[in-house]
Amino acid sequence: QVQLVQSGADVKNPGASVKVSCKASGYTFIISYYIHWVRQAPGQGLEWMGWINPNSGMTDYAQKFQGRVTMTRDTSINTAYIELTSLTFDDTAVYYCARARTTTPLFDYWGQGTLVTVSS
Amino acid sequence: QSALTQPASVSGSPGQSITISCTGTSSDVGAYDYVSWYQQHPGKAPKLMIYDVTNRPSGVSNRFSGSKSGNTASLTISGLQAEDEADYYCSSYTSSYTLVFGGGTKLTVL
Numbered sequence: 001q002v003q004l005v006q007s008g009a010d011v012k013n014p015g016a017s018v019k020v021s022c023k024a025s026g027y028t029f030i031i032s033y034y035i036h037w038v039r040q041a042p043g044q045g046l047e048w049m050g051w052i053n054p055n056s057g058m059t060d061y062a063q064k065f066q067g068r069v070t071m072t073r074d075t076s077i078n079t080a081y082i083e084l085t086s087l088t089f090d091d092t093a094v095y096y097c098a099r100a101r102t103t104t105p106l107f108d109y110w111g112q113g114t115l116v117t118v119s120s
Numbered sequence: 121q122s123a124l125t126q127p128a129s130v131s132g133s134p135g136q137s138i139t140i141s142c143t144g145t146s147s148d149v150g151a152y153d154y155v156s157w158y159q160q161h162p163g164k165a166p167k168l169m170i171y172d173v174t175n176r177p178s179g180v181s182n183r184f185s186g187s188k189s190g191n192t193a194s195l196t197i198s199g200l201q202a203e204d205e206a207d208y209y210c211s212s213y214t215s216s217y218t219l220v221f222g223g224g225t226k227l228t229v230l
Contacts, residue, residue, distance in 0.1 A: 105211035110165035
């Protein structure tokens with residue numbers, strides 16, 4: 001069965017960087033599916049951050065995060081990553097990876113979420 | 121890209137029907153039939169309920185249906201059940217080749 005398993009919760013200081021992983025299983029990682037990243041601040045709604053095409057490595061980021069976010073993948077271990085730099089308290093959120101066939105919002109499988117807390 | 125507009129909350133009694141609206145612009149909801157709806161229970165990841173405006177994934181109850189008129193998409197839940205109580209989010213593709221979510225709607229089953 002399809003699974004997206006994310007790395008565990010993390011606590012970072014303001015100004016630091018964080019890298020969250022998303023390991024895919026149950027399907028061919030580099031064929032037919034994009035990995036998108038969506039975050040949710042405590043008590044708030046969902047916010048789309050961008051996507052990566054695991055086959056080509058091509059990415060597209062929401063304008064809000066341009067210059068601060070990098071999405072990568074390691075096809076040898078079927079894992080996608082998101083790295084966010086220059087963290088502020090407003091980056092405290094649950095970060096989700098989600099699978100979609102295209103760049104449209106059809107996320108059929110989601111990771112369990114990774115809580116990133118920015119605290120001094 | 122501004123978030124799509126959803127009502128903060130809706131409520132209904134078991135067995136009733138409710139509709140949640142999702143209003144965007146001619147650059148997102150009105151431009152494409154790429155609107156999805158997600159259900160999220162507390163502490164859980166979102167679950168896809170409707171995609172491409174009207175389509176239901178396998179396994180999703182036919183009590184859930186979607187529609188669109190102009191710049192507004194809608195999710196209708198008929199025969200409300202206690203387990204439908206959750207947050208619901210719409211999402212749309214945009215003319216900037218990005219995605220945008222609605223602010224979310226809390227559904228309370230009375």
